[in-house]
Amino acid sequence: xxxxxxxxxxxxxxxxxxxxxxxxxxxxxxxxxxxxxxxxxxxxxxxxxxxxxxxxxxxxxxxxxxxxxxxxxxxxxxxxxxxxxxxxxxxxxxxxxxxxxxxxxxxxxxxxxxxxxxxxxxxxxxxxxxxxxxxxxxxxxxxxxxxxxxxxxxxxxxxxxxxxxxxxxxxxxxxxxxxxxxxxxxxxxxxxxxxxxxxxxxxxxxxxxxxxxxxxxxxxxxxxxxxxxxxxxxxxxxxxxxxxxxxxxxxxxxxxxxxxxxxxxxxxxxxxxxxxxxxxxxxxxxxxxxxxxxxxxxxxxxxxxx
Amino acid sequence: xxxxxxxxxxxxxxxxxxxxxxxxxxxxxxxxxxxxxxxxxxxxxxxxxxxxxxxxxxxxxxxxxxxxxxxxxxxxxxxxxxxxxxxxxxxxxxxxxxxxxxxxxxxxxxxxxxxxxxxxxxxxxxxxxxxxxxxxxxxxxxxxxxxxxxxxxxxxxxxxxxxxxxxxxxxxxxxxxxxxxxxxxxxxxxxxxxxxxxxxxxxxxxxxxxxxxxxxxxxxxxxxxxxxxxxxxxxxxxxxxxxxxxxxxxxxxxxxxxxxxxxxxxxxxxxxxxxxxxxxxxxxxxxxxxxxxxxxxxxxxxxxxxxxxxxxxxxxxxxxxxxxxxxxxxxxxxxxxxxxxxxxxxxxxxxxxxxxxxxxxxxxxxxxxxxxxxxxxxxxxxxxxxxxxxxxxx
Numbered sequence: 001x002x003x004x005x006x007x008x009x010x011x012x013x014x015x016x017x018x019x020x021x022x023x024x025x026x027x028x029x030x031x032x033x034x035x036x037x038x039x040x041x042x043x044x045x046x047x048x049x050x051x052x053x054x055x056x057x058x059x060x061x062x063x064x065x066x067x068x069x070x071x072x073x074x075x076x077x078x079x080x081x082x083x084x085x086x087x088x089x090x091x092x093x094x095x096x097x098x099x100x101x102x103x104x105x106x107x108x109x110x111x112x113x114x115x116x117x118x119x120x121x122x123x124x125x126x127x128x129x130x131x132x133x134x135x136x137x138x139x140x141x142x143x144x145x146x147x148x149x150x151x152x153x154x155x156x157x158x159x160x161x162x163x164x165x166x167x168x169x170x171x172x173x174x175x176x177x178x179x180x181x182x183x184x185x186x187x188x189x190x191x192x193x194x195x196x197x198x199x200x201x202x203x204x205x206x207x208x209x210x211x212x213x214x215x216x217x218x219x220x221x222x223x224x225x226x227x228x229x230x231x232x233x234x235x236x237x238x239x240x241x242x243x244x245x246x247x248x249x250x251x252x253x254x255x256x257x258x259x260x261x262x263x264x265x266x267x268x269x270x271x272x273x274x275x276x277x278x279x280x281x282x283x284x285x286x287x288x289x290x291x292x293x294x295x296x297x298x299x300x301x302x303x304x305x306x
Numbered sequence: 307x308x309x310x311x312x313x314x315x316x317x318x319x320x321x322x323x324x325x326x327x328x329x330x331x332x333x334x335x336x337x338x339x340x341x342x343x344x345x346x347x348x349x350x351x352x353x354x355x356x357x358x359x360x361x362x363x364x365x366x367x368x369x370x371x372x373x374x375x376x377x378x379x380x381x382x383x384x385x386x387x388x389x390x391x392x393x394x395x396x397x398x399x400x401x402x403x404x405x406x407x408x409x410x411x412x413x414x415x416x417x418x419x420x421x422x423x424x425x426x427x428x429x430x431x432x433x434x435x436x437x438x439x440x441x442x443x444x445x446x447x448x449x450x451x452x453x454x455x456x457x458x459x460x461x462x463x464x465x466x467x468x469x470x471x472x473x474x475x476x477x478x479x480x481x482x483x484x485x486x487x488x489x490x491x492x493x494x495x496x497x498x499x500x501x502x503x504x505x506x507x508x509x510x511x512x513x514x515x516x517x518x519x520x521x522x523x524x525x526x527x528x529x530x531x532x533x534x535x536x537x538x539x540x541x542x543x544x545x546x547x548x549x550x551x552x553x554x555x556x557x558x559x560x561x562x563x564x565x566x567x568x569x570x571x572x573x574x575x576x577x578x579x580x581x582x583x584x585x586x587x588x589x590x591x592x593x594x595x596x597x598x599x600x601x602x603x604x605x606x607x608x609x610x611x612x613x614x615x616x617x618x619x620x621x622x623x624x625x626x627x628x629x630x631x632x633x634x635x636x637x638x639x640x641x642x643x644x645x646x647x648x649x650x651x652x653x654x655x656x657x658x659x660x661x662x663x664x665x666x667x668x669x670x671x672x673x674x675x676x677x678x679x680x681x682x683x684x685x686x687x688x689x690x691x692x693x694x695x696x697x698x699x700x
Contacts, residue, residue: 042504043504044504045376045502045503045504047372054512054513055513057509057512058512058513059512059513059514059515060509060512060513060514060515060518061518062512063509063512065507065509066507067504067507068502068503068504068507068508068509068510069507069508069509069510069512070371070372070375070502070510070511071509071510071511071512071513072368072371072372072398072511073368073394073395073398075364075394076364076365076368076371076394076395076398078365078368079330079360079364079365079366079368079369079372080368080369080371080372081372082330082358082360082365082368082369082372083328083330083358083368083369083370083371083372083373083374083380084372084373084375084376084502085372086328086330086356086358086369086373087327087328087356087372087373087376087378088376089356090327090328090355090356090378095504097504114361114362114365115361115362115364115365115368117361118360118361118362118365121361122358122359122360
């Protein structure tokens, strides 16, 4: 297998997420899992907190994941993979085993944040992937701190006194950048080569690595399953999701890896999804302003298309 | 080699002698010295292990789970609030059948905040699928940790070794420390049958649908029941190696007793003194101490208590709205037995309240009275309660 994934010919043909899994059609998280395992290869052990992936892998005695899997409670992933990595360090394991945590946005940004912060602070040689579908999708679309501003969820309903989430998305890569871990990257299922390159780097650094993958969710975001990649691409194209990487949390190392030639208005992205249909113009402008500022902060200096 | 050790030191030395490979713990009073000693052992090279200094007890047990799943001997220690924070992962550990051993320095639970001893913490997690051993002295703490690994690893069950906070954790007494070679002989290296390894992928802990979940719980129940025999077998092996005897219960001058005290933990040694003083006067008073609360020694207790007229349970826990856990399980043990003793429950020593000889005598007197009149007027009582303080007449 190639050490770098520069073009399609470098993509490993081996699959570690097998057919027959239980994901919804068009599931972004499943694609993220498939690409992650492809990039990291067979010497990976994956720890999975309660999430859509608990269901997707199949119930006992079935399993669609062809590498060792440890399923654990929602908050525990960071600590569980710390313990696992400690064993391989203690044994001076010769095989390069990748100790992978694969959690959703709730397990990462909310209930599991403390254990992950602890694991990163202690510098374990782990790879943690957040497959961010921007809400608690497995329990049926409840807001998380990674849900974007304005989005409808079942706990941010549209009613007389409420119209979607009133708070902006928590910036997880920035939080982990403050931990000064060697490798932080954002990725998108619409950019598989970029995603796999980042995981290869995450695997190579030897210290804690964090890869945050934006994963559209057809039932949760209210769009047709055929549109997953289009929406993921639009998120990057509008600057709603920026693809970059940072080394050791040093802002001077921040490198944008996918730069849209012309940034599209966020309205194009928002209008393509049912969860934003209620948004008044005023709030779309508010989101546009937030995205503009964020893009400027990250150095995504491209003119916005009119 | 005999040395004056606190319960905390005994637990730490036992973990070292067991050659644990991964330790993961978080400090909490009164367990902290366990963590400190182990950190020293690792730092000065006395113990070759990875010590993960985690950011919470939830993570302490989670890290042990991750390590144990790869087939490694792990150790953790906690107390009170720490055990409560772990409780979610306690069930995960037993459900995954990971042989983790934990030392728990028994301490009361907030609120109000109390750092002192009672057994409410481990009682609150009695249904978590962990074997629970309660120790009377520091020698038993050390010995029980060593035995715990044998039981845990041979049956794939996690084991909790409980010892009373401060009363044992902070009190030094002579402890015979076995040599490393003897321990190695008693406790061989650990090998998990199906560890997480890329060479042979397995999935642990997937979704268990209603068609199979109950079977997993039943297997856990059967393994825990089997741990009774295993505890006895390991106790025998321990006697062979170290000449100290341990069983599921300890009987003290109980064979011919009319009145029995039943307790767990360090209260056992205080109660033995009281038993002796009654025996001197020719009164047939005895003691039974439960060492293994999970598995609960039903048969052994029927044998030990069955011929007494009355039993007073002394326990440092309460299930509000019901009674103490030891009383409830003991009463249940006699449910289908024709001849059962009268039983009284004495809630005592909560939040570090001293249980004095006067209190224990009160429990003996109450049982004696019940035996005389042939009935129990009030089954659940509190010992040493400052009734004026609460404005209650209990």
